[in-house]
Amino acid sequence: MASIRDVAKYASVSVATVSRVLNDKGYVGAETRKKVEAAIAELNYRPNEVARSLFKKQSKTIGLILPDIMNPFFPELARAIEDTASKLGYTVILCNSDEDEEKAQRYIDVLLQKYVDGIIISSNTILEKTIRELNIPVVCIDREISKDIPTIVVDNKKGARMATRFLKEKGRRKIAHIRGPIDIVNANERCEGYREVVSGEQWFNESYIVNGNYRMETATEVVLELLRQHPEIDGIFAANDTMAIGAMKAAYQHGLKVPEEISIIGFDGIALGKASIPELTTIEQPLYKLGQTAAKVLIKLIKGQDIEKTFYQFDVQLVERDST
Amino acid sequence: MASIRDVAKYASVSVATVSRVLNDKGYVGAETRKKVEAAIAELNYRPNEVARSLFKKQSKTIGLILPDIMNPFFPELARAIEDTASKLGYTVILCNSDEDEEKAQRYIDVLLQKYVDGIIISSNTILEKTIRELNIPVVCIDREISKDIPTIVVDNKKGARMATRFLKEKGRRKIAHIRGPIDIVNANERCEGYREVVSGEQWFNESYIVNGNYRMETATEVVLELLRQHPEIDGIFAANDTMAIGAMKAAYQHGLKVPEEISIIGFDGIALGKASIPELTTIEQPLYKLGQTAAKVLIKLIKGQDIEKTFYQFDVQLVERDST
DNA sequence: TAATTATCGGTAACCGGTTACAGATAGTTT
DNA sequence: AAACTATCTGTAACCGGTTACCGATAATTA
Structure with a gap:
């Protein structure tokens, strides 16, 4: 795979310049920009996300910790979260905790080592203190842990x-x-x-x-x-x-x-x-909406933006079918 | 978070030594090892997986591309894959392709940029050529694309x-x-x-x-x-x-x-x-077994180990319940 | 005792990006 | 013409690991 230095060489500019056109940051002359873009296209260059993560200390990845994806309640949440995250440029790592606090803790450690930018979790065993110590945004879904942690639930x-x-x-x-x-x-x-x-x-x-x-x-x-x-x-x-x-x-x-x-x-x-x-x-429950909101709120927090509230409670709806 | 240099300083050794005890590689004296381990424990040091990935060009992460996790067929596969990968030290990124080749291709690009070590995919739209060009191991599950790509299916x-x-x-x-x-x-x-x-x-x-x-x-x-x-x-x-x-x-x-x-x-x-x-x-279908095998085979390939065969076909079983 | 080898530890380059800082050029103002 | 500013580009350090290579010490052999 071509690196940014290959592109720089090919376009006869410096790596800084390539980085600038890549990120649309700082001054780049129109001519130079064109040359660089041509080189990028020519070499089919894609920036290495890992190198970027290392420097930026963030990975455009979020962790999703659920009790068990086989529980039919969770796939729709997971899908909504993945869809939304993906649209906003994030990738999601799936973890099944089996309601086991120790397992959840191990997953959290791994996620931190991978520099995930935030975590969405559905758990009743994890402690508020544990979450607070992570120093990255966390939002809870379906299960409430503390009023201080952003939470998405229904009434x-x-x-x-x-x-x-x-x-x-x-x-x-x-x-x-x-x-x-x-x-x-x-x-x-x-x-x-x-x-x-x-x-x-x-x-x-x-x-x-x-x-x-x-x-x-x-x-x-x-x-x-x-x-x-x-x-x-x-x-x-x-x-x-x-x-x-x-x-x-x-x-x-x-x-x-x-x-x-x-x-x-x-x-x-x-x-x-x-x-x-x-x-x-x-x-x-508006499951898709819940998942979508969880992802949106988490990503807002990651970007350092304000969120309107810390407790999102959605309404439920009675759907009458044939068992009543 | 403490870095390897902090640990080195704390233990009064060089970073190389710390890395050696971390990876159990090369010669390290018993005394030195103890000092380093103490420093690691003291500083609660966890190596940064991103930095490691950058150098090693691999991330201990695999991509899982499914049509749709909401389709009740897939959660059990996903669960088995995640369980197995996790046990073997890998993390899994979940992607929903909706049977859409373009979407799958976009996910593949992102996964490559993140240096995933391999991909498990269930798709009938993706082309063999596309997969071959990835230069990382891929295994297909449930859907067969080509006899040359490792595939896990049932009869x-x-x-x-x-x-x-x-x-x-x-x-x-x-x-x-x-x-x-x-x-x-x-x-x-x-x-x-x-x-x-x-x-x-x-x-x-x-x-x-x-x-x-x-x-x-x-x-x-x-x-x-x-x-x-x-x-x-x-x-x-x-x-x-x-x-x-x-x-x-x-x-x-x-x-x-x-x-x-x-x-x-x-x-x-x-x-x-x-x-x-x-x-x-x-x-x-032995769904869990299928997922487990997919993960095991993929990780073997990632590690450069040989796999016995490229086509894993499992037997199915008739389960008589009440509809017949 | 000298030479050889096994063991141990450090220095520095590297992975592939980002960015602070500085230097160069061109255009504007006085 | 000199001084100043805006625009553009490059150099090099940095993120936090890994490892090739080199030098030092201790143990073994001749």
Whole structure:
């Protein structure tokens, strides 16, 4: 590959001049510029990004740390982030942390060594202190760590209220909730939203809230048990779509028809919901928008620009399909 | 961040010595080594990967170019590749090409500028010549471009035969096939496998093969039309799971029960198949294994090691669930 | 004891960009 | 004509690693 010195030699100018036309910086005469451009074209020269990174101490690369790209919730976020970053001239390194703090920490170390300009992370295990010590911009997505770190989320509580109220409006009398992991903020918020709506009801009882872990199989198990213990249940609000599908399976196994005998609503709006039969009613997050915003905000921070706020909360939308 | 010169100064040795203990190369006295290690620990020194890359002309980074990470087929591959690369000390840059050759080419340019050590690509638009000109190792996954480029795929034709025969064994008499895009090799191979099994049947007729594009909605449309024209059809082999789900939806819309009145089998073995109701019978690819192999082979090539073969074809497995 | 070899450590150039600084030329002002 | 300014270009140091090469010391051999 041709280097900047080759180009300089070919155009009979100095490397400084070539660098100037490359970066459109400082004075360059029209004639000289033309010569240099011709040389660049002729030699098919592309500046070496690594050398540039070394001097500039930045790499036009961002790190993306997700729990697991195989979790169907994340691909759309990842796609939006990659699209946006790419449009703005950045490249993204993908990391799967498996919700494991140590693993996340190792990834962070590697990313720092590679001079990434910033990190987008979805994690509930990482500590605020750790992030603050990085000295590069970080934005959190889907999971909130601290009000001081820029965060992109949806209004989980409101969404949960919408979901629960919707089941009531559909005439459901006994509505259960399959919640997400206790250490994940959004799971608690969704549970809280559900509570706000049902806590006044005389039928409500703590055993209507069962623990899930955002995974399908577990949801099927716990819902099966729930239905055995509470045959009166005719509505389920699952804290995510994956568990909602699991709940649908449990309902079928228990001999209940969806939506005739029991209504099920999810949360997230992942593609999976459109693949189930019947298609899943859900509280849809603007996933692409979230990812896009995360990338935009991060890159603004990288460039040292101001951001309007540190907490971006988007609205969710009820998408009625066939499971309610 | 501390540099190697800081460490050298702190340990009262030269930078060369520090580099030697860092890389375990050349002679270093036991005493000296200890001093240096202490200094490294004390200053919390981490070598700058960018500087190293510049000199070594390699970055411990690989590029992964996929059509679209939102396509549920790819996350598992991506995960396997990332896991494996990470274990071997490599980092992966994610790129979504949208099957667009120009976009892929732009990504390749960027990756080259960043000195990636190799590329894993899934594409049918990119040309062999383009790849050969890169001068860095490339391996293809899922899609075959040329016998000369290391490729990781499954035995599509065999899988297709298995699927079709399985439907016959289940007593299905009129079996249709929803094929994938004509410009994708694996779609053609799967179609070929189907053909081999049914072409001898007297009922077989070209109109039993309909064109899909690996997407659900389209599959639903074409299958609906197919069922209208051929009410005798009692079995469908879809070239991928996503279309199989689409076919199931069409069957329901057409008033057919799955699997009682019509059997449907897919191909790929993506997680989606386990989320549908009824769960999808499919020809499962060892996706994780494929990704893992791609990463291993690529890294071997990067290190200049020999690889056993240039064409890795894995076996598929029939996973019987509830749609047949 | 002298010569040879193994071990150890330092100096400086290099990877391929960027940029501070200085020097040269041309045009303008007094 | 002298002084000054605006425009243009080049030299060399720097980013933070790696490594070729050289010199010094200690251990071994003749």
